[in-house]
Amino acid sequence: MLHLTIDDFDLRAIAESGQCFRMTEAGNLRPGFPVYKVIASGSCLLISGDPDGDENSFLASCTESEWENFYKRYFDLDTDYGIYRDHADKNDSFLQKCMEYGRGIRILNQEPWEMLISFIISQRKSVPAIRTTVERLCALSGKEKILDCSEWHAMNSELPDRIIYYPFPSVETLAEYSFEDINSTGTGYRTGYIMEAARRASTGELDLHAMDKLSDEELLSVLLGIQGVGIKVASCTALFGFHRLSICPEDVWMKRVKEQFYAGVWPESYRPALGVLQQYMFYYARLEHEKSKIKEI
DNA sequence: CTCCAGGTGATGG
DNA sequence: CCATCACATGGA
Numbered sequence: 001m002l003h004l005t006i007d008d009f010d011l012r013a014i015a016e017s018g019q020c021f022r023m024t025e026a027g028n029l030r031p032g033f034p035v036y037k038v039i040a041s042g043s044c045l046l047i048s049g050d051p052d053g054d055e056n057s058f059l060a061s062c063t064e065s066e067w068e069n070f071y072k073r074y075f076d077l078d079t080d081y082g083i084y085r086d087h088a089d090k091n092d093s094f095l096q097k098c099m100e101y102g103r104g105i106r107i108l109n110q111e112p113w114e115m116l117i118s119f120i121i122s123q124r125k126s127v128p129a130i131r132t133t134v135e136r137l138c139a140l141s142g143k144e145k146i147l148d149c150s151e152w153h154a155m156n157s158e159l160p161d162r163i164i165y166y167p168f169p170s171v172e173t174l175a176e177y178s179f180e181d182i183n184s185t186g187t188g189y190r191t192g193y194i195m196e197a198a199r200r201a202s203t204g205e206l207d208l209h210a211m212d213k214l215s216d217e218e219l220l221s222v223l224l225g226i227q228g229v230g231i232k233v234a235s236c237t238a239l240f241g242f243h244r245l246s247i248c249p250e251d252v253w254m255k256r257v258k259e260q261f262y263a264g265v266w267p268e269s270y271r272p273a274l275g276v277l278q279q280y281m282f283y284y285a286r287l288e289h290e291k292s293k294i295k296e297i
Numbered sequence: 298c299t300c301c302a303g304g305t306g307a308t309g310g
Numbered sequence: 311c312c313a314t315c316a317c318a319t320g321g322a
Contacts, residue, residue: 189305
């Protein structure tokens, strides 16, 4: 069990801000202290707030070297989000409120390949349905891995003592699957898009690793050349898979916010930080929407 | 059973 | 260039 002190870090805000599909609650350590299961880059992590510490205290299931060598970068902890928040106008009360609500959000450093396929799947699907399909796609390989979490189980018997998980399929693995294999995971009409993307990536025609060097504009342009990838999926892949923090995915929620609060145009000064600012606004907009749904009932 | 989901591509004006 | 429509499923 690793004890950590991290500022400006909120697990719920990260998990619920629509950037990842494999970070979910696995139970509670104590009431009000949810434990999150994070599956990324072939490994699985349990992490939660520390009930015996302050708001910046966390517990994690990995070793210190795993944290230093991988998770610190994965959670983007070397980035000072205060610098991004400073782009916001002090008089922009809407955005200020969003940033207060979403304080602790980080844009995760996720793998480009996983982001591309996950967001192709995401179109016209609800978040729970996306999660189900992504998990099934991962389980296709049958190559299960196990995380021993007996230490967590000992602290609260409601928590599992071990977790079975499946890494996200590599380009090669996905390229070898049949139409029926992929289609059986619930990909629907996107099955062909996924197969074609995997085929192109496996032949090297599409080199995701090399795309790291491209400018934002060039990157979006290459992504848009993939069947089933429009501006929204391309933007999500660029922001969440290539960490392009100035790119803003415009979905129905952001369009509503942009029309309602910014007369249809983002302020020019927000531009360099728009990917981050958008994340705060998306989280807040979704949260308010969920609240209003509860009121209706 | 019905409705809708962090959209995209094809088609017709 | 803009408006409209079909699209396969799972979740609520």
